[in-house]
Amino acid sequence: MEYSIIRNLIVEIPQVPGNFAKVVSVIGSEQADLGDIETLKIGTHSTIRDISVQFEDEAHIERVVEKINQIGGGITIHAVSDDVLKAHEGGKIHMGSRREIRSLGDLRRVYTPGVANVCKAIEKDPDQANYFTSIGNSVAIVTDGTAILGLGNIGPVAGMPVMEGKAVLFDQFVGISGVPILLDTSDPDEVVETIKHIHQAYGGILLEDIGSPHCFEIEDRLKAELDIPVMHDDQHGTAVVTLAAILSACRTAGVDLAKAKVGQIGLGAAGLAICRMLMAYGVEEMYGSDLSDDAKDRLEKSGGTVVSSVDEIMEKSDIVVATTGVQGLIKKEQVRKGQIILALSNPHPEIKPDDALEAGAAFAADGRLVNNVLGFPGIFRGALNAKAKEISYPMLIAAAQAIVDSTREGDLVPHPLDPNVHVAVTEAVERAANTGQVQ
Ligand SMILES: NC(=O)c1ccc[n+]([C@@H]2O[C@H](COP(=O)([O-])OP(=O)(O)OC[C@H]3O[C@@H](n4cnc5c(N)ncnc54)[C@H](O)[C@@H]3O)[C@@H](O)[C@H]2O)c1
Ligand SMILES: O=C(O)C[C@H](O)C(=O)O
Ligand SMILES: [Mg+2]
Numbered sequence: 001m002e003y004s005i006i007r008n009l010i011v012e013i014p015q016v017p018g019n020f021a022k023v024v025s026v027i028g029s030e031q032a033d034l035g036d037i038e039t040l041k042i043g044t045h046s047t048i049r050d051i052s053v054q055f056e057d058e059a060h061i062e063r064v065v066e067k068i069n070q071i072g073g074g075i076t077i078h079a080v081s082d083d084v085l086k087a088h089e090g091g092k093i094h095m096g097s098r099r100e101i102r103s104l105g106d107l108r109r110v111y112t113p114g115v116a117n118v119c120k121a122i123e124k125d126p127d128q129a130n131y132f133t134s135i136g137n138s139v140a141i142v143t144d145g146t147a148i149l150g151l152g153n154i155g156p157v158a159g160m161p162v163m164e165g166k167a168v169l170f171d172q173f174v175g176i177s178g179v180p181i182l183l184d185t186s187d188p189d190e191v192v193e194t195i196k197h198i199h200q201a202y203g204g205i206l207l208e209d210i211g212s213p214h215c216f217e218i219e220d221r222l223k224a225e226l227d228i229p230v231m232h233d234d235q236h237g238t239a240v241v242t243l244a245a246i247l248s249a250c251r252t253a254g255v256d257l258a259k260a261k262v263g264q265i266g267l268g269a270a271g272l273a274i275c276r277m278l279m280a281y282g283v284e285e286m287y288g289s290d291l292s293d294d295a296k297d298r299l300e301k302s303g304g305t306v307v308s309s310v311d312e313i314m315e316k317s318d319i320v321v322a323t324t325g326v327q328g329l330i331k332k333e334q335v336r337k338g339q340i341i342l343a344l345s346n347p348h349p350e351i352k353p354d355d356a357l358e359a360g361a362a363f364a365a366d367g368r369l370v371n372n373v374l375g376f377p378g379i380f381r382g383a384l385n386a387k388a389k390e391i392s393y394p395m396l397i398a399a400a401q402a403i404v405d406s407t408r409e410g411d412l413v414p415h416p417l418d419p420n421v422h423v424a425v426t427e428a429v430e431r432a433a434n435t436g437q438v439q
Helices: 019-029 058-069 083-088 104-110 114-124 126-132 160-174 188-201 214-225 233-253 269-281 293-301 310-316 353-358 376-385 393-405 419-435
Strands: 005-014 033-042 046-055 076-081 138-143 177-182 204-207 230-232 261-265 285-289 319-322 340-343 363-366
Touching (some): 019 033, 019 046, 046 058, 177 188, 204 233, 233 340, 233 376, 285 310, 340 353, 393 419
Parallel strands (some): 138 177, 319 340
């Protein structure tokens, strides 16, 4: 069963023992996936609950609603609401101010004429901008909309909810102001030129959901031409978290990563970066497959071995990572006993972790669990804290190591809401930026 829709069922349940269980059992017997339950109102005779449920499609929702309404005894569905859309009403972010203006004195300090002195101080010594503006705490989240999650080239405006989401994570996890920038061009010359012209307002540039192959040239050129940290999240944020998950799995399984055979399905932005990171970490046998000859060439040039098909990767590899954007690409029959399988495409993985485990995998995870949210916030916080001019390989390895160190024995990665992991990544990256060393 593929769950692609989340809805909230607002259900009134008369207070008779066993009534709530009847509702839950209908949801279970119809194979819908029960999520959070919130009590909205406790009355004398009945309780109103908001039950979050994942469904396959609209027909599935209708079936479950009808069955619940048929239970009888006063059990009634009052509304079916969409929690996800509700959470997006009005957008998820806004630019706020850090100073209140309550008096004319405040106005003169915060704005004119006081502000002119600050401008002159920065004109005289541009470094002062680090202390008297928000620049050093702001990161531009830049997309051209060409590889939004695994949804493909849906354009930058359709990708805005993802960019706003990244801004929310930046703010809540590490206190960075993330500012979405939507580009209506994918031409590397134009993208680089545009970002160069606007970069001065930001302490760093996070490139997000920019497709391959143009993402490689864009990132390389920006890194060379700007003296602030630039990182393509889908490449390096993903590679860091994937390396961390693989290291944790190897730790638990007692496997030596350098000696393991690793297969990567999909050699786009995320896939190629994962291969490069794993090979730099010491993996000797790195296999990759893609539909595009250019993508395969890039892997060969980076030192990996191209194989012809998904079948061959599944056949050969102890550890399999998939980042194709293709839901259900890996079949249960292709899974080998004891494999570690990370099917990282969002919103739908190449194989569901439960299916992979059922087919014999030793570890399996999807892109909701192994997600670059564990990496990019702390990587940028650490880089900004250190006033680093770039995000270097030792900084990325330090981030991966910090994620491994924050992972409980037996888990693949920490919980993304664990504030300790973002602090640990920040500190490790800052240390690596200052010393050039991982530890
Ligand atoms: N979990 C995470 O943190 C995370 C991070 C980044 C990307 N992703 C996911 O990875 C996926 C790819 O993202 P990307 O930025 O690398 O996109 P991309 O477009 O750069 O790369 C996708 C690659 O997959 C290849 N591909 C497509 N179908 C294939 C098939 N049947 N067999 C082999 N290769 C195939 C394409 O040719 C392309 O090279 C997306 O679904 C995205 O959500 C997940
Ligand atoms: O946005 C995410 O959840 C992860 C990643 O950046 C992706 O593109 O899928
Ligand atoms: Mg992304």
